[in-house]
Amino acid sequence: MSVIEALIAALGDGSVEVLDLTTPLSRDTPILNLPAPFANTVGLSLSPVSNFDDAGPAWAWNDVSVGEHAGTHLDAPVHWISGRDGKSVDQIEPSRLIGPLVVIDKTAEVLEDPDFLLEPEHLRQWQEDHGMLPDNCWIIFRTGWSARGGNAADFVNADEAGPHTPGVSAAGARWIAGNASISGFGVETVGIDAGQAGTFDPMFPVHSFLLGADKYGVTSLCQVDRLPVLGATLIVAPLPIVGGTGSPARVYALVEAR
Ligand code: MN
Numbered sequence: 001m002s003v004i005e006a007l008i009a010a011l012g013d014g015s016v017e018v019l020d021l022t023t024p025l026s027r028d029t030p031i032l033n034l035p036a037p038f039a040n041t042v043g044l045s046l047s048p049v050s051n052f053d054d055a056g057p058a059w060a061w062n063d064v065s066v067g068e069h070a071g072t073h074l075d076a077p078v079h080w081i082s083g084r085d086g087k088s089v090d091q092i093e094p095s096r097l098i099g100p101l102v103v104i105d106k107t108a109e110v111l112e113d114p115d116f117l118l119e120p121e122h123l124r125q126w127q128e129d130h131g132m133l134p135d136n137c138w139i140i141f142r143t144g145w146s147a148r149g150g151n152a153a154d155f156v157n158a159d160e161a162g163p164h165t166p167g168v169s170a171a172g173a174r175w176i177a178g179n180a181s182i183s184g185f186g187v188e189t190v191g192i193d194a195g196q197a198g199t200f201d202p203m204f205p206v207h208s209f210l211l212g213a214d215k216y217g218v219t220s221l222c223q224v225d226r227l228p229v230l231g232a233t234l235i236v237a238p239l240p241i242v243g244g245t246g247s248p249a250r251v252y253a254l255v256e257a258r
Pocket of ligand 1: 246
């Protein structure tokens with residue numbers, strides 16, 4: 001049997017399951033909200049072209065308006081000033097968007113401290129526990145945060161000091177950016193940086209270091225608690241918006257049924 005035949009058979013008999021890690025995209029999907037004076041993006045809106053009416057008696061269709069960075073979406077290098085000479089979303093090779101996923105689970109720590117930050121020591125400890133990171137891998141940062149997705153205020157978790165959501169320290173982001181095995185970094189939160197990352201040095205270090213190193217980010221993932229630490233395959237499928245700095249994306253994981 002060829003590899004593809006084996007995959008098709010495994011998908012057919014359920015021994016490989018397709019998990020959808022995408023947050024459904026609606027007008028209510030939480031989006032990033034920057035403080036003044038910065039401009040903000042928009043979420044999803046649909047405007048009907050026809051709906052089985054005089055404008056189209058047998059067909060329904062909508063026009064879509066949505067920010068590149070709304071809902072579950074990919075950050076391309078050109079999103080950030082450090083990557084401005086890099087790839088736009090349409091230029092990213094598909095082979096970089098499909099790869100082994102590894103899960104770093106800090107759910108318990110985040111429950112204690114919503115501002116929890118991933119540090120190089122956590123990444124090094126993961127490798128001591130599970131071995132070296134596989135080539136072309138995506139790190140999925142499991143925090144349990146998607147459980148708050150049904151409530152916009154809980155999801156943003158802001159007070160007068162701004163949002164409090166987990167992320168990565170500047171040192172942690174530098175470590176990930178410098179690791180040649182890593183293609184991308186996925187999170188359950190609204191952005192790839194911590195809620196307080198505007199106060200870090202440099203500010204928004206995951207954006208700054210990863211996008212500047214031709215690595216990619218994907219946000220607002222759900223069902224992350226169903227992923228094994230190792231052994232699943234991630235498929236990230238953004239729209240190939242020419243010149244786009246990112247795109248809403250469908251994100252799947254192929255997982256061996258347990
Ligand atoms: Mn983004």
